[in-house]
Amino acid sequence: MPTETGEAGWVSEAHEFSMAELAELSGLSATELHELVEFGAVAPLRPEATPWVFGGHCLVTVRTAFRLRQSFELEPHGIALAMALLQRVSDLEAQLQHLQARLPQPTV
DSSP states (O other), X not given: XXXXXXXXXXXXXXXXXXXXXXXXXXXXXXXXXXXXXXXXXXXXXXXXXXXXXXXXXXXXXXHHHHHHHHHHOOOHHHHHHHHHHHHHHHHHHHHXXXXXXXXXXXXX
């Protein structure tokens, strides 16, 4: 599903990307993507299969990885760590919202 510059499109979880497509759409090299897989920052749909195929959600992940690399000049291991921490923050925010929704609402 490569798109030309300036062309917008919807990506769903059902979309699948090859390593080359994901590299092209993210700005990362295939080597960097391979290292991100090794460090657990992104996972192919079937890790045992070759070539690897990635789900639609991975596009957001690898674009975030690209921005982290560009902004902070991180190595792939640093990118994986930063992404794990960002995911943990997101999980904690969701848990906090869930718990806050369970609190009784003050009466005015």
